[in-house]
Amino acid sequence: MKTRSNDWLVGTAVLGALVLVVVATLWLQGTDIGEGRDKVTARFRDVGNMQVGNAVVIRGVGAGRVEEISLSDNGWVLAELSLDEDVVLPADPVVLIQASTLFGEWQATVTSREAVPANRGIEGQLADAEGAPTGSLPGAVLPDIAQLTTVAGGIAGNVASVAERVRTAFDEDAARELRASISNFNTMSAELARAVRAQSRNMDSIAVDVRSGAGDLSTAAAALARSMGRVDTATDSGEIAAIVAETQRAVVDLREAAGRLNQLTVALSGAESNLVGMIGKADTLLGKIDRGEGTLGLLVNSPALYHHSDSLMVELRLLIADVKRDPKRYFGLSIF
Amino acid sequence: MIEAIGRAVREALEAIGAAGRLAVEGARSTRDVRTWWPNFTEQARKLGVDSLPIGVLIAGFTGVVLALLASYSFTGAVPRYLVGTLVQKTIMMELAPVLTGLALAGRVGANIAAEIGTMRVTEQVDALETLSFDPIAYLVVPRVFAASLMFPVVVGVAMFVGLAAGWGASRLLLDLSTVEFLKGARLFFDHFDVRYGLVKSASFGFAVALFACATGLRTRGGAQGVGAAATNAVVQGCVMILVLDAFWAMVWLLGRAQ
Secondary structure, eight states: OHHHHHHHHHHHHHHHHHHHHHHHHHHHHTOOTTOOEEEEEEEESOOTTOOTTOEEEETTEEEEEEEEEEEOGGGOEEEEEEEETTOOOOSSEEEEEEEOSTTSOEEEEEEEGGGSOSOHHHHHHHHHTOSOTTOOEEEEEOOOHHHHHHHHHHHHHHHHHHHHHHHHHOOHHHHHHHHHHHHHHHHHHHHHHHHHHHHHHHHHHHHHHHHHHHHHHHHHHHHHHHHHHHHHHHHHHTHHHHHHHHHHHHHHHHHHHHHHHHHHHHHHHHHHHHHHHHHHHHHHHHHHHHHTOHHHHHHHHOHHHHHHHHHHHHHHHHHHHHHHHOGGGTOOOOOO | OHHHHHHHHHHHHHHHHHHHHHHHHHHHHTTOHHHHHHHHHHHHHHHTGGGHHHHHHHHHHHHHHHHHHHHHHOOTTSOTTHHHHHHHHHIIIIIHHHHHHHHHIIIIIHHHHHHHHHHHHTTHHHHHHHTTOOHIIIIIHHHHHHHHHHHHHHHHHHHHHHHHHHHHHHHHTSOOOHHHHHHHHHHTOOHHHHHHHHHHHHHHHHHHHHHHHHHHHTOOSSHHHHHHHHHHHHHHHHHHHHHHHHHHIIIIIHHHHO
């Protein structure tokens, strides 16, 4: 009986401890018993310090955990991510792994390619991881704080080197020259201050002139305003309309005069043609006369004819005078 | 003084040698199952089940103290959820196995050494041999097996209780939410932590029971010898726990760190 009691107690203790240990282990591992989970595989060239059990995050919300990390062919590392049920991956998903805290905690962030920070290194890793034959998501690892501090350490070293060079270059002579430069700078500053004060006075004068000019402008503007007022008044009384009407009439008259002038010009053009023809004929006639052709030419070019004609005219005049004195001598008039 | 050092070294080497010889003899005697099996569950109850309260007590208070200590230490930029990390790591990998082991070394080691020592000085062991009973199979094997099996059981319960106590202290005394504590506890958790603690505690149980049995079988004299044997068994058990703790750390943790 006692042996059976011992057996029962030991068995209970062993089973109880076993259950406690298993339950605590599953609880701490975050294992979801009986809950469906989706598996996603991502491939990287390097996974940094990511470990199995690290969180998988989508838009900052925990959505799963890293289940397995394994080396693959051609220098790839495959990471299997288990996602909570009903988690929807973003469009064109990629996986970025990064340190989530300063204490060595890493996480895998599933995000869309558009949300990837603009960085040539990251984009290069993602492009390199594209086209996986297994259809896994491309992944990249972001620089962690250790890498950043390493870079910062390098920068600090460079700064220290520069500081050392400055210290070497900045000897006693350099200090003396620097003091002299500072003294010169003080002198120059005083000169500059004086120049500025003088220019300030000039500027005051200019300002007064400008103010006066502004007053004149104001007066002119007022006069202009008055003139404009008058114009406005004149416009209101119809004088401008009368002037415009008069002008329109004058324009009509001018248009009529221009028409007449045009007709006159046409007529003059015809007269000019006639005149040209007449001048041509006159020229021909004068040529004949000059050459002594025809009666008139003979008359002009023959002095004897001129003299005969002249004596004829004298005799004719004498005849007419004689007829006037004694018409009966030449005319017999009888009635009945 | 030199004599004292020399005597201490000699006694230590004698104890190790006796335990080694006993281990070899015990390995041979494991074939005599019919002799040691009937005593196994009784020893398992005495060494393990009856030790659960002390293990739970130690782990509970250790968990509370660890949470408060972590909260006191983690100031400034250190996030508070690391309280959970510290409690989980230290309870599971170190304090639950070692503190529980030390407590059981006192309780179990003294019990075994006193019991077997008394049997030795009262010549009951000789009587067993006279009756053709293998004293190793009858006395040592069930105790060593029971301790090796039940130490991990007690430590496993202590791990759970210590973690729960740390969580309760964080909730009630430190105003740390369950989510934060759990985040910290899960942050660097690996099931290796549990395996490490349980395997270590099994080795502790084996060593404590083996050295206690060896000390009890070497008991000479009367009641005074029994008292000395019990004291020596506790001291040797505690020392072996610390030595094995360092051994497992070098074997497993050093290798994993590299």
